[in-house]
Amino acid sequence: MLRLGFDIGGTSVRACALDDERMEILRVETRPFPAGGGWDGLANLMGEMGRLVGAPLGLTPKDFRLVGVGVPGTVKRDTGVLLSACNLHVDMMPIADMMRERFPSADVAVANDADAAALAEYHAGAFRGYDSALLITIGTGLGGGLIVDDRLFLGGRKVGCELGHITLQQGGPMCACGSRGCAESLCSASWLLRQGRHAALGYPMSSIATRAENDPMNVTAKLVVDCAREGDGIARQIFDEYVENLASLISTCGYLIGPRIIGLGGGVSNAGAFLIEPLTERVRARARKYMPEKIVAAELGESAGTIGAAMLP
Amino acid sequence: MLRLGFDIGGTSVRACALDDERMEILRVETRPFPAGGGWDGLANLMGEMGRLVGAPLGLTPKDFRLVGVGVPGTVKRDTGVLLSACNLHVDMMPIADMMRERFPSADVAVANDADAAALAEYHAGAFRGYDSALLITIGTGLGGGLIVDDRLFLGGRKVGCELGHITLQQGGPMCACGSRGCAESLCSASWLLRQGRHAALGYPMSSIATRAENDPMNVTAKLVVDCAREGDGIARQIFDEYVENLASLISTCGYLIGPRIIGLGGGVSNAGAFLIEPLTERVRARARKYMPEKIVAAELGESAGTIGAAMLP
Numbered sequence: 001m002l003r004l005g006f007d008i009g010g011t012s013v014r015a016c017a018l019d020d021e022r023m024e025i026l027r028v029e030t031r032p033f034p035a036g037g038g039w040d041g042l043a044n045l046m047g048e049m050g051r052l053v054g055a056p057l058g059l060t061p062k063d064f065r066l067v068g069v070g071v072p073g074t075v076k077r078d079t080g081v082l083l084s085a086c087n088l089h090v091d092m093m094p095i096a097d098m099m100r101e102r103f104p105s106a107d108v109a110v111a112n113d114a115d116a117a118a119l120a121e122y123h124a125g126a127f128r129g130y131d132s133a134l135l136i137t138i139g140t141g142l143g144g145g146l147i148v149d150d151r152l153f154l155g156g157r158k159v160g161c162e163l164g165h166i167t168l169q170q171g172g173p174m175c176a177c178g179s180r181g182c183a184e185s186l187c188s189a190s191w192l193l194r195q196g197r198h199a200a201l202g203y204p205m206s207s208i209a210t211r212a213e214n215d216p217m218n219v220t221a222k223l224v225v226d227c228a229r230e231g232d233g234i235a236r237q238i239f240d241e242y243v244e245n246l247a248s249l250i251s252t253c254g255y256l257i258g259p260r261i262i263g264l265g266g267g268v269s270n271a272g273a274f275l276i277e278p279l280t281e282r283v284r285a286r287a288r289k290y291m292p293e294k295i296v297a298a299e300l301g302e303s304a305g306t307i308g309a310a311m312l313p
Numbered sequence: 314m315l316r317l318g319f320d321i322g323g324t325s326v327r328a329c330a331l332d333d334e335r336m337e338i339l340r341v342e343t344r345p346f347p348a349g350g351g352w353d354g355l356a357n358l359m360g361e362m363g364r365l366v367g368a369p370l371g372l373t374p375k376d377f378r379l380v381g382v383g384v385p386g387t388v389k390r391d392t393g394v395l396l397s398a399c400n401l402h403v404d405m406m407p408i409a410d411m412m413r414e415r416f417p418s419a420d421v422a423v424a425n426d427a428d429a430a431a432l433a434e435y436h437a438g439a440f441r442g443y444d445s446a447l448l449i450t451i452g453t454g455l456g457g458g459l460i461v462d463d464r465l466f467l468g469g470r471k472v473g474c475e476l477g478h479i480t481l482q483q484g485g486p487m488c489a490c491g492s493r494g495c496a497e498s499l500c501s502a503s504w505l506l507r508q509g510r511h512a513a514l515g516y517p518m519s520s521i522a523t524r525a526e527n528d529p530m531n532v533t534a535k536l537v538v539d540c541a542r543e544g545d546g547i548a549r550q551i552f553d554e555y556v557e558n559l560a561s562l563i564s565t566c567g568y569l570i571g572p573r574i575i576g577l578g579g580g581v582s583n584a585g586a587f588l589i590e591p592l593t594e595r596v597r598a599r600a601r602k603y604m605p606e607k608i609v610a611a612e613l614g615e616s617a618g619t620i621g622a623a624m625l626p
Contacts (some may be wrong), residue, residue, distance in 0.1 A: 167599075
């Protein structure tokens with residue numbers, strides 16, 4: 001069947017038409033996030049993008065029967081209301097209702113973007129063949145999407161799970177949310193970046209400092225991982241600590257929820273086996289029989305959001 | 314309908330006959346855990362207890378159609394195999410099969426005892442009217458049972474959730490499992506006991522020390538809570554830290570799973586409002602919209618295990 005998926009990001013909106021029998025993307029459109037215009041501006045843009053995606057396929061918005069939206073925020077799944085989204089500066093946005101106006105014959109569903117990405121990996125990527133799975137999306141922040149019993153897990157509150165603010169280290173580093181030692185403050189790429197910048201300042205002889213030309217602003221999370229891979233002592237120490245942080249996160253999720261496979265998404269997952277091998281070893285030592293069968297890199301990259309959104313309804 | 318529930322403990326086995334329409338316990342039998350005799354000795358005892366519970370009701374073991382067993386260990390729910398139980402010193406015990414031999418007409422189900430207790434609170438106790446709930450059983454160790462969508466949550470591995478060994482404080486106190494900073498090492502009654510004993514040694518003028526007659530072996534978790542309630546500075550400090558530890562555990566579960574209500578079981582929950590009020594306040598500050606609607610003391614006490622076991626099938 002033909003499906004329409006939207007991935008709303010902080011700077012752009014992507015739409016795709018998806019054939020769910022072959023799991024094939026037929027058309028993609030990307031537009032910058034509309035400046036001004038508020039909710040209606042965004043909804044109008046999405047209606048227009050649906051028209052643009054559909055036209056070459058001989059379809060009008062009325063022909064779309066399944067429309068899904070992924071959004072970087074907390075979504076009440078049964079009502080399709082976006083409860084909050086820091087980066088979009090909106091609260092209580094009734095996205096499902098807005099979409100039904102533009103796509104009147106459609107079955108509409110809305111979810112958090114990491115949930116959508118997890119669903120995409122389940123249908124078409126790293127999670128194929130697993131009935132339970134957790135995707136951890138590692139970027140400036142930290143997100144997660146969880147599959148249990150072949151379905152997106154909604155939890156007791158019907159908003160899915162929120163990995164970013166579970167406590168891994170009481171009294172640990174301050175998180176943007178106001179608590180200390182949250183998963184986001186210890187496992188995001190920002191943690192690597194912050195540690196790398198400190199190292200560039202504090203250890204001018206380290207490869208991190210030299211490769212950043214002694215300017216901490218030139219440090220990236222990737223640079224830290226690259227230096228660790230090349231054997232720089234300071235970078236290695238930072239990377240080891242990062243692996244330990246991620247192992248705490250994964251073993252906690254293993255004990256509480258028991259997903260059979262864990263996927264890592266975002267730039268950090270490009271570290272590949274260099275990250276995944278020591279991580280698997282540490283999680284195994286920690287979580288034992290609650291250990292996931294496999295930890296892998298996610299496969300679908302930036303397409304995951306739209307594919308998963310399209311598969312929501 | 315008439316149901317039979319067993320609660321296997323480290324020192325005793327309880328059986329009850331339950332009328333599930335009125336949620337009324339009709340008969341209870343308790344026997345010491347059989348010394349020697351292995352699995353068969355235990356299974357024979359349970360068969361015999363079923364006979365004893367049934368006889369005054371005019372029933373033979375063959376008449377029981379629904380038989381459930383709660384056990385202090387990790388249970389694979391779909392097969393009814395006890396995978397491991399530290400306190401019973403057994404591994405891979407096929408409890409469901411053993412029960413089917415003794416109760417040949419019965420639909421048999423086996424679960425972790427904290428899962429069974431959560432199910433009891435859902436049907437007959439503190440969780441009535443909630444479709445999602447988490448029971449935290451606080452004793453020497455720490456256990457948990459989780460209801461999501463009006464059913465026991467089995468998770469990806471079909472063994473339920475294991476609260477005790479999620480990481481709350483990387484690098485924190487050593488846990489019996491070999492990791493550091495596990496929930497069990499920070500939130501069990503043993504934590505209160507340990508801190509209380511240290512205080513009795515280190516602060517001979519504190520009420521903890523004087524009420525324990527300066528013998529750390531006289532300290533109990535309850536004594537620490539009592540001294541905190543009476544305003545002793547050292548006890549208060551320990552109790553505050555304990556509340557913080559529990560708040561980390563509950564907010565982590567809130568973010569990951571979102572249960573609408575949290576119940577505290579075990580002796581510590583007798584502290585009542587003195588514990589629950591500051592705990593609720595801290596969890597609210599931390600977990601915000603992932604905050605459970607309510608934190609309460611569990612209601613069913615030691616009956617929870619057998620009632621919940623009986624409700625499993």
